[in-house]
Amino acid sequence: MDNKRRKFLKIAGLSAVAGIGAPAALNMLMKGNVQASSSHGHGDDHGGGHEEAKGHGAHQKEVKLGKRYGMVIDVHKFNHTPGLVQKCIDACHDTFNVPDIGNKKDEVKWIWEEPFAHAFPEHSHYKKNTELHHLSFLVTCNHCDSPPCVRACPTQATFKNEDGIVMMDFHRCIGCRFCMAACPYGSRSFNWRDPRGMKDGKPFIKKVNPEFPTRMRGVVEKCNFCAGRLKKGLLPKCVEATGDTKAMVFGDLNDPNSEVSKVLKSRFTIQRKPALGTKPSVFYII
Amino acid sequence: MLEKALQGNAKYWSWVGFLLSMMGMGALCYVLQFNYGLGLTGMSRDVSWGLYISQFTFLVGVAASAVMLVLPYYLHNYKEFGRITILGEFLAIASVSMCLMFIMADLGQPMRALNVVLHPTPHSILFWDMIVLNGYLFLNVVVGWVALNSEYKGTHPPKWVYPLVYLSIPWAVSIHTVTAFLYCGLPGRHFWMTAILAPRFLASAFAAGPALLIILVMIVRKFSSFDAGDKAINKLVTVIIYAGLMNFFFVGLELFVGYYSNIPGHIHTLDYLFFGLADHDTGVIYNNLMPWMRVSVIMGVISLCLLGCKKTRNNSGILFVACGLMFFSLWIDKGLGLVLGGFVPSPLDYIVEYVPSIPEIFITLGVWCTGFFILTILYKVAISVKTEAERVS
Numbered sequence: 001m002d003n004k005r006r007k008f009l010k011i012a013g014l015s016a017v018a019g020i021g022a023p024a025a026l027n028m029l030m031k032g033n034v035q036a037s038s039s040h041g042h043g044d045d046h047g048g049g050h051e052e053a054k055g056h057g058a059h060q061k062e063v064k065l066g067k068r069y070g071m072v073i074d075v076h077k078f079n080h081t082p083g084l085v086q087k088c089i090d091a092c093h094d095t096f097n098v099p100d101i102g103n104k105k106d107e108v109k110w111i112w113e114e115p116f117a118h119a120f121p122e123h124s125h126y127k128k129n130t131e132l133h134h135l136s137f138l139v140t141c142n143h144c145d146s147p148p149c150v151r152a153c154p155t156q157a158t159f160k161n162e163d164g165i166v167m168m169d170f171h172r173c174i175g176c177r178f179c180m181a182a183c184p185y186g187s188r189s190f191n192w193r194d195p196r197g198m199k200d201g202k203p204f205i206k207k208v209n210p211e212f213p214t215r216m217r218g219v220v221e222k223c224n225f226c227a228g229r230l231k232k233g234l235l236p237k238c239v240e241a242t243g244d245t246k247a248m249v250f251g252d253l254n255d256p257n258s259e260v261s262k263v264l265k266s267r268f269t270i271q272r273k274p275a276l277g278t279k280p281s282v283f284y285i286i
Numbered sequence: 287m288l289e290k291a292l293q294g295n296a297k298y299w300s301w302v303g304f305l306l307s308m309m310g311m312g313a314l315c316y317v318l319q320f321n322y323g324l325g326l327t328g329m330s331r332d333v334s335w336g337l338y339i340s341q342f343t344f345l346v347g348v349a350a351s352a353v354m355l356v357l358p359y360y361l362h363n364y365k366e367f368g369r370i371t372i373l374g375e376f377l378a379i380a381s382v383s384m385c386l387m388f389i390m391a392d393l394g395q396p397m398r399a400l401n402v403v404l405h406p407t408p409h410s411i412l413f414w415d416m417i418v419l420n421g422y423l424f425l426n427v428v429v430g431w432v433a434l435n436s437e438y439k440g441t442h443p444p445k446w447v448y449p450l451v452y453l454s455i456p457w458a459v460s461i462h463t464v465t466a467f468l469y470c471g472l473p474g475r476h477f478w479m480t481a482i483l484a485p486r487f488l489a490s491a492f493a494a495g496p497a498l499l500i501i502l503v504m505i506v507r508k509f510s511s512f513d514a515g516d517k518a519i520n521k522l523v524t525v526i527i528y529a530g531l532m533n534f535f536f537v538g539l540e541l542f543v544g545y546y547s548n549i550p551g552h553i554h555t556l557d558y559l560f561f562g563l564a565d566h567d568t569g570v571i572y573n574n575l576m577p578w579m580r581v582s583v584i585m586g587v588i589s590l591c592l593l594g595c596k597k598t599r600n601n602s603g604i605l606f607v608a609c610g611l612m613f614f615s616l617w618i619d620k621g622l623g624l625v626l627g628g629f630v631p632s633p634l635d636y637i638v639e640y641v642p643s644i645p646e647i648f649i650t651l652g653v654w655c656t657g658f659f660i661l662t663i664l665y666k667v668a669i670s671v672k673t674e675a676e677r678v679s
Binding site for chain 1: 322323324325329330331332334335389392393394395396398399401402404405407409410411412413416468469472473474475551566567628629631632633634635636638
């Protein structure tokens with residue numbers, strides 16, 4: 001290879017490397033700083049991120065400013081109304097086009113039932129009251145105040161809204177499943193195969209709801225606390241399904257006058273895995 | 287220099303042909319996976335990472351281990367490593383390439399991989415892993431190629447390359463530390479959540495990498511006139527022994543902390559890996575990794591004995607076997623047990639076992655063969671240049 005050609009190739013190679021690297025570096029300089037201080041993405045630089053950072057320093061204090069949606073689930077009320085658990089699950093899964101793949105391995109679920117031992121594995125199950133073991137606990141995304149999944153996501157495809165809801169951007173998700181490893185509640189599902197597909201002539205999504213997008217394979221999904229419905233002043237689908245049983249109470253945890261705050265003040269509730277510092281926004285009356 | 291890879295005997299070409307055919311098989315299976323989705327693999331909702339990520343984790347270690355050559359040779363001017371260092375650097379290039387391919391194979395939406403760059407997210411460890419891995423690849427490609435090129439031309443390496451060499455030393459440590467951080471910063475994954483994960487990763491890497499390198503050097507010696515020298519090999523054996531001992535010491539510390547504290551979360555995965563874990567509800571015992579893990583321990587101990595004893599390690603046949611045992615022992619430990627075990631039990635305390643699917647195994651083999659293809663080409667070039675340079679001088 002003659003000298004000129006080698007030189008040319010070297011320069012060409014270097015400029016190619018620089019060309020690939022430069023936009024990223026620039027992007028980082030311009031956006032990175034802003035986003036490093038607020039832990040949620042999509043240009044959403046509301047106070048929440050700073051609050052969260054403060055929360056870390058101040059020994060796990062909960063965020064007091066701004067909205068933070070949360071929910072209380074009264075397990076006994078569910079138990080006294082047969083079929084209510086399934087009604088909630090169906091209401092959610094039908095609304096959000098959650099596919100029923102039909103096997104455990106590829107399963108996608110946003111809200112589902114678990115026995116006490118599995119919803120609260122870190123609690124002792126020794127000589128627990130027998131009723132407890134027959135109860136069904138609805139479990140879903142906890143919309144943690146300090147969500148490990150958001151911390152783990154390399155693209156901000158999962159991020160925390162200003163109202164505390166942990167959201168998913170299905171179009172940005174690269175499907176690395178780091179968030180699934182990070183979630184201590186197993187709340188996240190991956191589309192191992194095309195959810196729009198079918199098996200034996202039966203589509204995975206029985207009836208598509210045109211108001212919410214179906215997903216493509218290779219992205220992660222989970223409960224979104226019905227963020228879209230909340231914007232319209234509606235309650236989440238599962239809460240709506242419980243009707244006036246009060247089995248689920250939903251509202252702003254940071255508003256002392258909200259119904260959910262009043263219930264939390266007056267009743268003993270537990271959260272799932274509170275020791276991990278994720279600060280779940282879903283509470284249980286058992 | 288690259289043209290040297292185009293000259294070889296029948297054995298060389300049949301080896302290259304074998305690699306290419308395995309790569310073709312892997313590519314074919316990847317097309318299947320790409321069209322069907324990752325459901326084609328054995329991964330599931332509960333074990334959401336499988337062979338791809340576990341191989342990635344293991345290979346980051348092999349890549350990092352090049353520092354065990356670069357550091358003594360460049361920083362301490364340890365001349366005996368003069369002929370072997372380039373082989374270590376090229377092994378690092380092949381390993382990092384495999385790492386990147388395994389990550390791509392694992393993505394649900396590989397076409398969006400650049401989102402990691404387009405939406406940089408400093409609070410995600412994966413973002414940093416992308417930076418350190420690509421940086422390390424770049425450093426090794428530049429340093430290795432420039433060093434070899436100057437040997438080809440019979441000159442000294444240019445001065446500007448030395449800062450990159452020195453940078454590559456802490457950088458090597460960083461790639462495996464950051465990779466450990468992927469795991470040990472996740473709340474609720476007790477098996478991974480240990481501050482000793484990064485040091486343990488490094489220790490096992492510094493044993494597994496040099497073990498593979500000795501195997502490669504011995505193969506090279508058999509098939510070419512290039513000899514890295516017994517002194518270099520013996521020094522590497524010392525490195526393997528100490529790093530291997532450290533690794534087993536660290537594993538012992540994990541066992542102590544788990545079983546002495548008696549905290550269930552710390553014990554479950556260890557139980558699952560070494561003794562089998564019983565399901566609370568059904569009493570069924572799950573243990574599909576247990577035989578592997580036990581074999582890993584036995585291989586590691588035998589290897590350390592063979593390497594530690596002067597009589598056995600001076601026999602090149604036994605040395606070859608001992609290095610193979612060490613490599614496979616640590617491959618099982620990190621390339622299977624560490625990643626797969628961490629998902630058992632699931633966050634909701636279910637036991638779901640993972641078995642890779644056939645296409646998944648072929649894709650994995652395909653990536654390994656691509657790595658070895660890169661390695662073969664680079665070694666062919668390096669060895670041709672080195673033997674020629676020595677003939678001239």
